[in-house]
Amino acid sequence: MEMNQNIINARVTFRNSPIHILEKFTIKDIDNAYQQFKKHSELDECVIIQTCNRIELFGKSKTDNTDKIKKTWASIAGLDEETFEENIEFVENHDALHHLLKLTSGLDSMVLGEEQILGQIKNSITSARESKASGQHLNTLFDKAIRMGTRIRNSSGIGKGGISVGSMAVKLAEENIDELKTKEILLIGTGEVSTLVAKSLQRRGYAFKVTSRTIGRSETFCETMGGNPIKFEEILSGFEKYDIIFVATTAPYFLVTQDRITDAMKNKNNGMMILDLSNPRTVDEKVATIKGVKLMNLDQIAEMVEKNMNARLNKVKTVENIIREEISVLEASMKRLDAEPLVTDVFKSIENLREKELQKALQMLDEKDEKKVKIIEELTKAVVESIVSTPMNNIRKASEQGQPDVLELATRLFDYKKQNQAD
Incomplete structure (x- = not known):
């Protein structure tokens, strides 16, 4: 009897497809897609x-059905099948499990070690559970892969240190300012670097104001990236309201001048941190000489980003070695599931027999004392447990070790019917 499951991974990612191609494979209605694939x-x-960097399908199947997956995906995305040949990648079993561990540990991300993918994977398995698209095999696989990925990240430290200018700038603010959530934060600019800063602030749960040359641009930016828009004119004469200022503009002059910050500090009881992420700089370097002000510029931050990136790259081999050790544990867990329908069925059948024979014995004894009945019942349970546990655990171990002949023999010995197998 065939009990081995086939775990398939079909994917289109940034590694072999540019973003404009990747977008064509997007699945808009996930619930409908689950129904179609099944x-x-x-x-x-x-x-x-x-x-934004990948669309992946993990599936459990009894057959090799890559062509059917291609056809279904093509139909869902409205693409011809030829498009798939150039962009889609298929792996299964060991390679599929290995890939999932690389995902959860941060090795397969565009930004090495980034944390966002772990949350996205958690959301994906939650969504699949709610849609009843996943079952015992994939639920087990994803739960274990998420736990292993988290452990790998923590033990290796591959996600430590910001490796984008935006995340590093926010991290520096956290390190230099106590209780950042209680402080007033201002972001000047709505360009690419400002987007990175806003994403990082939003992810960490910080409230912040955003200003640009036009209020309309600030409002549009805030609708997408979070934050509250404020008029440009208000901030030029009101720097004293803010404790942390991120400046990321393309102004051809010093926007934050020594005079403006000197005036602002006259009315402040606490310090101020200014992070100039503009190129060229738009914060006058003389601001750094003002008492109570800490100024950092783009060059300093970029240097720290590069240092962190190199540190992460140095940890790749460590992570790969851990994954190689963990993959065998993950595979054993998945193989063990092959035996579970048989084990569950045997326990259920034996329990039914135990209850039936117990009732016969109690009727023959005409026993009414509830305490004695309870003792007899516990005795029968203990006898069954002591007899059945060892062979059942041995069957599980054989399954873990990939010994289908033992499973086949156990199936015949216990007269296990294939139609009883629960998916």
């Missing part, structure tokens, strides 16, 4: 992971 691709279970 109906037309012969998948017993499936989980879809979708981010």
Whole structure:
């Protein structure tokens, strides 16, 4: 009897497809996609992971059905099948499990070690569970891979230190300012670097104001990136309201001058941190000489980013070695699931027999004393448990070790019927 499951991973990612191609594979209606994949691709279970850098399908199947997956995906995305040949990648079993661990540990991200993918994977398996698209195999796989990925990240430290100018700038603010959530934060600018800063602030739960040359631009930026828009004119004469100022503009002059910050500090009881992320600089360097003001510029921050990136790269081999050790544990857990339907069925059958024979014995004894009945019942349970546990655990171990002959023999010995197997 075949009990081995087939775990499939089909993916289109930034590694082999540019973003404008990747977008074509986007699955807009995830719930409908789950129904289509299970109906037309012969998948017993499936989980879809979708981010701006990847669209991936993990499935459990009894057959090799890559062609059916391609056809179904093409139909869902409105693409011809030829497009898939150039962009899609298929792996299964060991390689699929290995890839999932690389994802959860941060090795396969565009930004090495980034944390966001872990949250996205958690959301994906939660969504699949709610849609009843996943089942025992993929739920087990994802739960274990998420725990392992988290442990790998923590033990290796691959996610430590900001490696974007935006995240590093926010990290520096956190390190230099106590209780940042209680402080007033201002972001000047709405360009690419400002977007990185806003994303980092938003992710960490900090409230912040945003200003640009036009209020309309600030409002549009805040709708997407968070923050509250404020008029440009208000901030030029009101720097004293802020404790942390991120400046990321392309102004051809010093926007934050020594005079303006000197005036602002006259009315402040606490200090101020200014991070100039503009190129060329738009904060006068003389601001650094003002008492109570800490100024950092783009060159200093970029140097720290590069240092952190190099530190992460140095940890890649460590992470890969841990994954190689963990993959065997993950595979054993998945193989063990092959035996569970048989084990569950045997325990259920034996329990039914135990209850039936117990009732016969109690009727023959005509026993009414509840205390004695309880003792007899516990005795029968203990006898069954002591007899059945060892062979059942041995069957599980054989399954973990990839010994299908033992499973096949146990199936015949216990007269296990294939139709009883729960997916």
